[in-house]
Amino acid sequence: MWTGARLRGNEDAVFAVLLIVAVVTVSILVPLFWPLDPLRGTLTATFKPPMTMTEAGLHPLGTDQLGRDLLARLGLGTLISLGIVLASAAISVVLGTILGMVAGYFGGWVDVLIMRLVDIQLAIPFILLILLFVAILGPSIANLVAILGLTGWAVFARVARGQTLAVRELEYVEAARAIGQSDGTIILRHVLPNIVAPLTVLLTLDLPRLIILEASVGFLGLGVQPPWPTLGNLIGEGRSFILIADWLVLYPGLMIGAVVVGCNLLGDWLVRRADMKMS
Template sequence: MALARTLKANADLVLVGALVIAVAALCVWVPLFWPLDPLRGVFTATFKPPMTTIGTELHPLGTDQLGRDLLARLGQGTLISLSIVVVASAISVVLGTALGMIAGYFGGWVDAVIMRTVDIQLAIPFILLILLIVAVVGPNLVNLIVVLGVTGWAIFARVARARTLEVRELEYIEAARAIGLPRRSILFRHVLPNILVPQTVLLTLDLPRLIILEASIGFLGLGVQPPTPTLGNLIGEGRSFILNANWLVLYPGIVIAALVVACNLLGDWLVRKNDIRGV
């Protein structure tokens, strides 16, 4: 009974766990153990529906327009897309948290410069800014990670600044300044631990945006270039054949939806658990 009550009270977390396990199995087990090559196509096996067996090879999710196994491509594509999102989000949260703490702690012209930069960046639609930068510097894996990371720091900076403004007025921060602790020590040993929880919650709520952005850029052909698969370019390649082979778009779309739902549910659960307001 106690276990049933716990599961019921944390139903969102249970669903998050199930979705994360399913996606993790797809992007870890398939690239490591699935025998079919995601880049090798067989022209006599094009547009085969799911659960088709060709010779001794089973295609659980069917094949694409070049006869490539969709499960193998989906597994590798999910791994690449998740890697891009995770690294880009790490860049965003580290850069934004550091600049937000500096702005909130030092104030003055430093705060004004950083916050006006935040306002300017937030005034420009993310997708247009990212597409412009990618079109200028060129579409490849490293450029995409850097662009997504650098254009996403602003929201983390605003939250970090607001929390730092609260924390810097606490008595133990004043005591640390009074005994002569360096500013760097105060920031990293006393201010940072107090803003980690809100930043972590904000990260989980921001991940869906990054997932959709990465998929959108791949869909438009400005992300990782074919034949290397990602969730976005799998949908982009399959959209021309959606009437004849809807599985080419359906399964990558399901994976994107699962990731977005899992991140949103996890973020909502963390907000409720930590009683965080205004994130």
């Protein structure tokens, strides 16, 4: 009874956590423990359907056009894609939070300058900007992480600025100024802890965008280069063979869908909880 009462109204969060845990589990356990090599295939075992046994072993998700085990490639590709997305998100959060807090706390020309940079950043379509930088700098994991991170900071800067404008007028911040604490100390000790919660919710809602962007760049062949797999380039490689081996596109697509749906449901649940606490 107690468990049912606790779960009632939180079904979305439970389902979201299950989806995210399942994806993370696959991305960790498969590269660690699955015996088949994700980069080496057998030309005599090409386009084998799921649950086929070959001399290399069992292929639960089938093989691709080069005879490589799809489960092994899916696990490694998910790990690489999640690593790129999380590293990019960390850059966006840190950069956007710092600039947003500086703009909101100091105001004046600093605020105007940073906010105009935010407006310029948001005015340019993300995918076009990412494709431009990848075409100039070249495709690599480091370049992709930097580009995704540097194109996503503006949203976090706006939220951090708005929250900082409210927090800086509170009594304890005024008291900290009165006792002579420096601006840096006030920002780190009093402002930052009070704006972490909305930024965490925003991060949860922004992760699906990063996942789709990373997959889109990989699909176009401008992300991580073969033979290393990502969720995007797995779909990009498999699209040419979808009529004879639909599993090459199906399973990476399901993995992307699970992450996106899980993050969106979790973010929506966090927003609802925050609204309930405020009301």
